[in-house]
Amino acid sequence: MPTLHIGASATLARYVLPRLLADFRARHPAVAVALYPANSAQVARALLRGELALGFVEGPERLPGLRYERLLFDELVAVRGATPAGPPAAPLALPEALGHPWALREPGSGTLAVVEAALLTHGVRLADLPAPRYFTGNEALKAHLLATPGALGFLSRRALMAELVSGQLEEIPIRGLYLARPLAAAWRTGEVLPLAAQQFIRLCDLSCDCLS
Missing domain, CATH: 3.40.190.10 (Periplasmic binding protein-like II)
Structure with missing residues (x-):
């Protein structure tokens, strides 16, 4: 065969x-x-x-x-651990989003490459982020977000549907950051x-x- x-x-x-x-x-x-x-x-x-x-x-x-x-085509979205019974997340300007700790996929991933390219259009490099954390695999990144209040993560919407529907994670729109x-x-x-x-x-x- x-x-x-x-x-x-x-x-x-x-x-x-x-x-x-x-x-x-x-x-x-x-x-x-x-x-x-x-x-x-x-x-x-x-x-x-x-x-x-x-x-x-x-x-x-x-x-x-x-x-x-x-x-x-696929879309990446920024997400964080949801606040129980809180209001829907308001959009963030990029400078405000940069003040949060970021959780990202590992170097070599297509997800990280898209985030890096989107940041460069605003003159921001990965090295400019305040102590980003890198994770091998979507599930490890999601587990970190659930355990770390305030951290922002970036993943495909396809990989997040269960957590978004259940309310474990919430989407945080970032104005001007194009992540298709x-x-x-x-x-x-x-x-x-x-x-x-x-x-x-x-x-x-x-x-x-x-x-x-």
Whole structure:
């Protein structure tokens, strides 16, 4: 049985690809799929080394030697631990938001790359933040926010739906901070994709409008 090796960043691996993988397996039961979750930079490096047939990545970075095909757009939001019975959070100006402790994904993640690019449009660097904390994985970052009053975290809305609906976390709009990002498939430039990878890309093209 042939195996299709796919790498995917955290948001895509947990919140986008499972539905597509289930559909693919139903359509192509003779193909096994191995999914390797990692951050976007790690997925890109594995593609360049030839360890994966396909990668699914977040954020703006585009590496030489890889071809990218946009699947859909995603939105990052700023959140904090919710105040019990408190009023809805008022929007913050960026200088006010910078006064809070920030919780961010680790270097190499597409999430951090988007936050960094958005800050640079305002002349702010990550090094300018007051003692930011970095977390490997969405769940560790959310746990920190729940345990640390006043901390601001930045994650995909897709990764936060349960906590926002339950009221554990609340969204904090930050005026002027644009945090949309593309989610994309990637593979090595000039490489003839295996048939299974071609079939998976076609399925993504057909399905992603339903996932937006």
